[in-house]
Amino acid sequence: MKFKFGLLPRIFVAIALGVVVGSFAPEWMARVFATFNSLFGNFLNFIVPLIILGFIAPGIAQLGKGSGKLLGLATAFAYISTIIAGIIAFFAATTILPKFMNGKTLTGVADPESALATSFITLELPPVFGVMSALILAFLLGIGMASTGSKTMLSFFDEFQAIIEKTISNVIIPLLPFHIFGIFANMAYGGAVAKILSLFAIVFIMIIALHWIMLMLQYTTAGSLNKKNPLMLLKTMLPAYFTALGTQSSAATIPVTLRQARKTGTNERVADFTVPLFATIHLSGSMITLVSCAIGVLMLTGGMPTFGSFFPFMMMLGVTMIAAPGVPGGAVMAAIGLLQSMLGFDQTMVALMIALYMAQDSFGTATNVTGDGALAMIVDRFSGENKVLKSDNI
Template sequence: MTAVSSSLLHRFKRTSLVTQIVIGLIAGIVLAWLAPDVAKSTAFIGKVFVSALKAVAPILVFVLVMASIANHKHGQETHIRPILFLYLLGTFAAAVVAVIASTLFPSSLVLSAQDVAVTAPGGISEVLQSLLLSVVDNPVRALMDGNFIGILAWAIGMGIAIHHAGETTRTVLADLSNGVTVIVRLVIRFAPLGIFGLVASTLATSGFGALLGYLHLLTVLIGCMLFVALVVNPLIVLWKLRRNPFPLVFTCLRESGITAFFTRSSAANIPVNLELSKRLGLHEDTYSVSIPLGATINMAGAAITITVLTLAAVHTLGIVVDVPTAVLLSVVAAICACGASGVAGGSLLLIPLACSLFGIPSEIAMQVVAVGFIIGVLQDSAETALNSSTDVLFTAAACLGEEERARRTA
């Protein structure tokens, strides 16, 4: 019996991480179905996994970016500019898709008096001010709070400063980066167990009964996200690579989107995306910056959520929306999405800002936020999966596209 168990364990270790995650996913569903009371107790396992990811992500980004810049050799080319363009293009395109879908399939909400204990920003200027303050945040507080904009700013500054230091200092920093990477890989190895705990506890606690009343709204939301993931993003990658984009698209969805779906946090998925970027053979100087940056500003899923829920409120209240206003909403949603927090439910707090475009009072807008929290079991999971997988997808597309262009011109 021991030999059989040892053989099964050895075979499980040899299977790919994605296969192990799928096994954990199925096991979680089965446990929630057969023994919901036991499944609820697995919530602690999921929380430990997500907490571990969130704990290693800030220090990983800080050390990795600082080491990459400090050891950057003169003449080495990075592709941050085209990646930023793809991030913004993808986010805006997602908002446009959401406007079109909401116009073709309008959703209605049942709005009632609900108390939502959250504070939403008052306008776009407040979002931009918040981003600027994040850049100049105290480095220790930025690491503690997971403020990746502030972490990036300090890592870039320290990397530039240490770039002019002695060879020994830069070597120590590179070794430190390798050490942190080893710890991250160890944490990621526990992904199947973490996914098992998250799935089992979520299904046993929430189920999907509460979502049936919002089936139409969820269909529009998730339909938009699927359309962006399987149509819009591949078209953007096709334009960049000039070859079949789907192998890369499916790789990113499978190896990044699945974990992001259940962690529901772009920030927590940063270590997963960095590891995937390395396996794809991308340049470390590029992905070490673009991946954490994407977790903050590449928010196609958030743009869809903000747009669809805002237009659902508009339709419920009988407000007529013309084309210029819809286009303006797309722009606002794209900007707001860049300011959305990289944690679960971050985009919902920006819905009142978009609602203010149509003169919808904050009391009603916060009721829309409450609806968002009700459907968050699926909405936020799908949103994060789209956001996080697109970070790797566009980074890979920009890097591979620029390398291909360089070979053609050489």
Template structure:
């Protein structure tokens, strides 16, 4: 007796998640091209997906980090320090690439943009102060506001104390961590529908027409991000593992950058990255901390945006920028990028701080910020894709370099 052939739905569920996401991506593009008026009706799918990721991410990070540290055995190695070093190097390299590209392809702006809401920080010390204050905020408030610096600080402190708890307590924490991870897995399975809604809504947005006027600026920004993702990051990986970096690079771009591009939030992509790290077999005590930390401080894309937009303003105003000042801009934009919140458009309000190095007034700087919001449909998506995928890439690189064992990329 022959078995019935699988239905279309069964064939779809048997496909890999990446293949399903690719189908959702194509269907979203097709809907936006064929029936742009219908895109608003499916935008709810994307909104629900992002909301679900954002709601589960703070709880996941808090429980996972607490359980990992509480269960950590004395003498068992972790690789947090090498990851942090790679985060710093990657962000500085991205800033240098942005400055070099801005000199090679100078861009000017039409500074008649409307005013935008929001107040930029007064300087780099204010950014660092805010980071420190975030670390000591109320834990309930940190969870409610998705303040991952505060969540990490409390999770680490609680985990350190619970290392001396009874075995039953630590077993309960591990069970709770597994339960929350299972919920995350269910949310991620709905990524194809979420991507479908996000793509359709984005392409159906009439604001895309405004991008044509800033094509050169977008080419410089996105070009820098592609160069970092496909050239500089692979060089960093090769330096650490002394092997072909591109299988790992393409895995991270395929499975992390795609979802991050459409969610436009490093914080929302934390569950996706944690799931990817788990599938690659990385050291849990390392990635459970480095991934949420990277979503806050590893901001290569933000460093590129800040540097390119700042130098575009100087070119527009005819301000001469010498090499020492350009190097200072690299350092400032890198530190400023570390203070960017992991939400859409988080890097733009830091532009006035960078432009102040060249004596540019806040009024003009905020016009540059407004232009940033106009192009953010593409700029912020590409920035988040680079930021989030690099979190996984550098974490995996540090783990692979320390263990000397190949990563499990086939299952990813």
């Protein structure tokens, strides 16, 4: 029997090697890693809108008259999950953090990006259109093909999807471990993460615990509705979690998330439609991180967070974050305007927020994409679609 070194162990090896090599790498070597990350990251930014268009448009069309219902269900469940995550984070943070953050100050916190190695070259590879444009276009074309019964366009998008899937399986997935290695090597070289986490250790631990509580809630719900073991379902989705942990990008993890979601027994057409969509609109992990970090920053600066001020912030944040998916740190960048206008953050507080968030961004992203698998199962359960895929011993 031939031994197969799967994606998950490759990701573990990439993370471990990245930390070790980055800790001792000279500057020129760190810049080599940064150069690869830059080129591969630009390629991902280019192809992500095409992935969204290639999967969502034919997915809606193939679901026919049920596409409108499926889109409504997916959007509603994603938003509800994101808001619930924010509420859980608020009450946990306001209960736990005051017991541990007395006496902490803003002194000594630096910009986490300043110490990282830079790329030797800068190659711009702008996408054909943005993520939001891809989503709207996919909805428009998919619903249009479903309502008109267009076979010609559906055939085109089926072939377009096949091309995208080839690119994913032959280019993106094989290179992901190298990309993860480069990211962790660069972080270890800059020493940024260690400096930040030493000051915010309790915040970090609390956020990770809340992420896993949210995942257990999501998979318990999905497992109960589908009469499957939630722990086995969560285990099936772990490759997506660790891929996102390294890439810090929900969009870059779409191929892995999609593959694992199909293994849970989710209808293949429903998975093809919901997973790319959820990568953009389901942000429960990022919500937990942002709410917890914002409360921590407020407490560090003497503020007293209230649910009355945070609930409208969370409601708006659940929509605003959609504008910046797939980009490491994109959620906190999208949230800056709300932090300033709704919570009264000044420049110092915003800088601290960015530093704290960036140190934990990958964990929030990993929670986002892992939860996508549970939501895909929930949507599938309520969509009325007949199962075309069966679970393998789940």
